[in-house]
Each structure stands twice: as C-alpha cells, then as structure tokens.
Amino acid sequence: MKAITVQDRAAGVGGMSLVDRPHPHAAENDVVVRVHAAGFTPGELEWPGTWTDRAGRDRTPSVPGHELSGVVAELGYGTTGLTVGQRVFGLADWTRNGSLAEFAAVEARNLAPLPADIDYTVGAALPISGLTAWQALFDHGRLEPGQTVLVHGAAGGVGSIAVQLAREAGATVIGTGRAHNREAALDLGVHSFVDLEADRLEDVGEVDLVLDVFGGEIGDRSAGVVRAGGTLVTIAGPPNAWPRDGRAIFFVVEADRARLADLAQRVRDGRLRVLVGAVHPLEEAAAAFAPGRRSQGKTIIRTI
Ligand SMILES: NC(=O)c1ccc[n+]([C@@H]2O[C@H](COP(=O)([O-])OP(=O)(O)OC[C@H]3O[C@@H](n4cnc5c(N)ncnc54)[C@H](OP(=O)(O)O)[C@@H]3O)[C@@H](O)[C@H]2O)c1
Numbered sequence: 600m601k602a603i604t605v606q607d608r609a610a611g612v613g614g615m616s617l618v619d620r621p622h623p624h625a626a627e628n629d630v631v632v633r634v635h636a637a638g639f640t641p642g643e644l645e646w647p648g649t650w651t652d653r654a655g656r657d658r659t660p661s662v663p664g665h666e667l668s669g670v671v672a673e674l675g676y677g678t679t680g681l682t683v684g685q686r687v688f689g690l691a692d693w694t695r696n697g698s699l700a701e702f703a704a705v706e707a708r709n710l711a712p713l714p715a716d717i718d719y720t721v722g723a724a725l726p727i728s729g730l731t732a733w734q735a736l737f738d739h740g741r742l743e744p745g746q747t748v749l750v751h752g753a754a755g756g757v758g759s760i761a762v763q764l765a766r767e768a769g770a771t772v773i774g775t776g777r778a779h780n781r782e783a784a785l786d787l788g789v790h791s792f793v794d795l796e797a798d799r800l801e802d803v804g805e806v807d808l809v810l811d812v813f814g815g816e817i818g819d820r821s822a823g824v825v826r827a828g829g830t831l832v833t834i835a836g837p838p839n840a841w842p843r844d845g846r847a848i849f850f851v852v853e854a855d856r857a858r859l860a861d862l863a864q865r866v867r868d869g870r871l872r873v874l875v876g877a878v879h880p881l882e883e884a885a886a887a888f889a890p891g892r893r894s895q896g897k898t899i900i901r902t903i
Pocket residue numbers: 640641642643727728731751752753754755756757758775776777780795796812813833834835850851852893
C-alpha cells in the first residue's frame with residue numbers, strides 16, 4: 600500500500616515521503632480501515648509516540664496522522680461492534696502507524712460508525728478536534744450554563760468546535776486568534792473576539808474557564824484571567840502557571856466511541872459545523888502540511 604512516512608525528527612513535515620509499505624496486520628481487537636480521508640494535527644511530529652512505541656523503542660519510519668474515516672476492510676480476532684464494509688471514523692493509535700496511508704490498523708474502540716450523510720472529509724476532520732473540545736470544556740473544565748469561557752485559537756480545529764459546543768451549552772464565549780481569524784470566530788458564535796496581536800488579553804476581565812491551545816507566554820498569562828474557583832485547561836503541554844485560586848489541567852484527548860457518535864449526530868442536525876480547509880491527495884501531504892501552507896479549516900488528505 601501507499602503511505603506517508605517520517606524518519607527524521609529534525610526534518611519535520613519536510614521529511615515526509617511517499618513510500619510503499621506492507622499492508623497492516625489486524626491484531627486482536629483491531630480493525631483494518633481502508634482509509635478514505637485522513638487528518639494531521641499541527642505539532643504531531645513533536646509527540647513522542649510518533650517516534651517510539653509504547654515501550655519507548657524506536658519505531659521509525661513511522662506513518663503519521665491520527666484522524667481517519669473510511670471503510671472497515673478487516674477485523675482482528677475478537678473484535679466486536681463493527682462489521683466489514685461499514686463506514687467508520689475515529690482516531691488512530693498514538694504509538695502505531697497512523698492514517699496517512701491507504702490502510703490503517705487501529706483499535707476498534709477508537710472508531711465509531713460514520714453516518715452515510717456525513718462526507719469522509721468531514722469524518723476525518725472531526726475526531727481529534729471534536730473529542731478534545733468536548734473533553735476540555737465538559738470533562739475537565741466542568742463548564743456550566745451561564746459561565747464565561749475564553750477559547751484560544753477560536754477559528755482553529757479544536758477552537759472552532761469548542762466555540763460551538765460552549766454556545767450550545769449556554770456559556771458566554773470569548774474567542775481569541777489573529778486578526779484574520781476574527782470573522783470566522785464571530786461566524787462560529789463567539790460573543791467577542793480578542794486579536795492576540797493587537798488587543799490585551801487581560802482586558803477580557805475574569806472568566807470561569809480558559810481553553811488554552813497555545814501554551815507558552817499566552818498560556819501563562821491566561822492563568823491570570825481565571826476567576827477564583829475557575830479552571831485553566833490546556834492541551835498544549837503541562838502548565839507553567841496556575842490560576843490564583845483555581846485549577847490548571849493538561850490532558851491528552853482520549854478515544855470515546857459514544858462521544859464520537861454524539862458529535863456526528865450534532866453535525867447531521869446542523870448544530871455543529873466542521874471547518875474543512877484544503878483537500879489534497881496523499882502524494883501532496885508534505886506540501887499540504889508545510890508551515891505557512893495552511894488554509895482556514897482543517898487540511899485533509901484524501902486517499903481515494
Ligand atoms: N492535548 C491534546 O490532546 C491535543 C489535541 C488536539 C490538539 N492539540 C494541540 O493543540 C494545538 C491546536 O490544535 P488545532 O488543531 O486547534 O490547531 P489549528 O487548527 O492550527 O488552530 C490554531 C488556531 O490558533 C491560531 N493561532 C496560532 N498561533 C497563534 C498566535 N500566536 N496568536 C493568535 N492566534 C494563533 C491559528 O491561526 P492561524 O490560522 O493564523 O494559524 C488557528 O486559528 C496544536 O498544538 C495541537 O498539537 C493537543
């Protein structure tokens with residue numbers, strides 16, 4: 600099969616190459632998916648699991664990409680809940696070969712059925728952003744109706760979903776980003792927008808919850824706008840700064856079949872819009888993900 604691999608950490612996205620790889624093996628509880636569409640998360644090549652297996656052993660050359668949609672091609676021994684030929688979408692495992700390939704073997708629990716009226720490109724853009732946004736706001740952030748949430752990167756993959764889910768939950772939503780993200784963020788439903796390159800973050804006053812996707816200096820300063828009893832949830836890395844009288848939480852998104860199905864239902868009934876950007880074939884993956892070559896919305900690779 601054709602696949603994109605990376606071998607050299609220092610080379611970044613520029614080190615992606617299209618190669619022939621053996622067809623993946625369906626281990627116990629695995630599903631081999633004929634990938635139709637795949638997503639790639641900015642920063643993924645920094646994650647340890649891109650380079651090593653669970654035991655920390657080098658596993659290069661590895662196939663990146665942790666979001667996929669496609670059709671079940673094969674089931675491993677003992678795999679239940681899915682059938683060959685079924686449309687599915689979900690996450691590829693962190694420490695195994697991923698979704699920038701014609702076929703990928705993933706654990707069955709990482710996948711959910713993809714309804715027939717949701718396009719494969721949307722199915723590949725939703726899993727990480729959707730699950731991360733949900734888990735950040737509700738599982739870790741304990742967002743409640745009437746509260747105020749600051750969503751960093753409000754027009755980005757995670758932020759765009761978080762804005763919509765928070766609005767639906769009855770929260771007041773402040774979005775951040777760059778000037779060119781303002782219109783998209785307002786369109787998604789933010790009540791107000793902070794241009795981080797022109798406005799002062801501290802001028803938002805106090806909020807109940809911050810969803811930080813940046814870390815660094817912005818993440819540190821974000822702790823200062825959390826009101827007493829509130830929470831800073833960050834997906835960028837372990838926090839360096841804590842709210843005065845509140846919690847700071849870093850987490851990594853977890854697979855959740857039931858939540859994926861719930862997010863898909865929101866897409867079907869129009870409550871949730873998934874921003875799909877440029878769509879490229881597998882051969883163009885390195886160029887598509889090159890720094891500076893990013894479109895508004897998630898860049899998706901189509902393998903069929
Ligand atoms: N821990 C986890 O489980 C987890 C899960 C998912 C993602 N992540 C991480 O979260 C981060 C965000 O992911 P994503 O998919 O949402 O990325 P994304 O689609 O690139 O979205 C980021 C958004 O923030 C904006 N932005 C970036 N840097 C900015 C800055 N300095 N000032 C103002 N705006 C800025 C971007 O605007 P432009 O359009 O101008 O670039 C974009 O709209 C990534 O680092 C990813 O690796 C972690």
